[in-house]
Amino acid sequence: MDIKEYLEIGVFFSNLEITSCPSCSHPVTNEKKQHAVTAHTCALCNDDVSMDISDVNIDSLSAKSEELVRLQKGLRLNIERLKDELEELRKSDNNLYSLSIGLEHQKV
Incomplete structure (x- = not known):
């Protein structure tokens, strides 16, 4: 809830x-x-x-809710950024792997 x-x-x-x-x-x-x-x-x-004190609690909980929403948005942005970085690293890894395979074939 x-x-x-x-x-x-x-x-x-x-x-x-x-x-x-x-x-x-x-x-x-x-x-x-x-x-x-x-x-x-x-x-x-x-x-x-x-x-x-319910009024105080409502104000306090509302402020906490707003802060949690902001935090959640920031975390989602960080997740997307990290997914993009991971995809770039995978591409780089694939390129390096392809290069290493190519070098192995040249040695043979």
């Missing part, structure tokens, strides 16, 4: 409308949701969400 897909899935799940607890199946009422919003807590686990 790539970083962009990871971010999209995170946004999708953070925007889900929860109607019941996935653990105990008790309903999650609108009142509980409103209280959670005003208290900056999770409507399911009551953990503090006032320091929402």
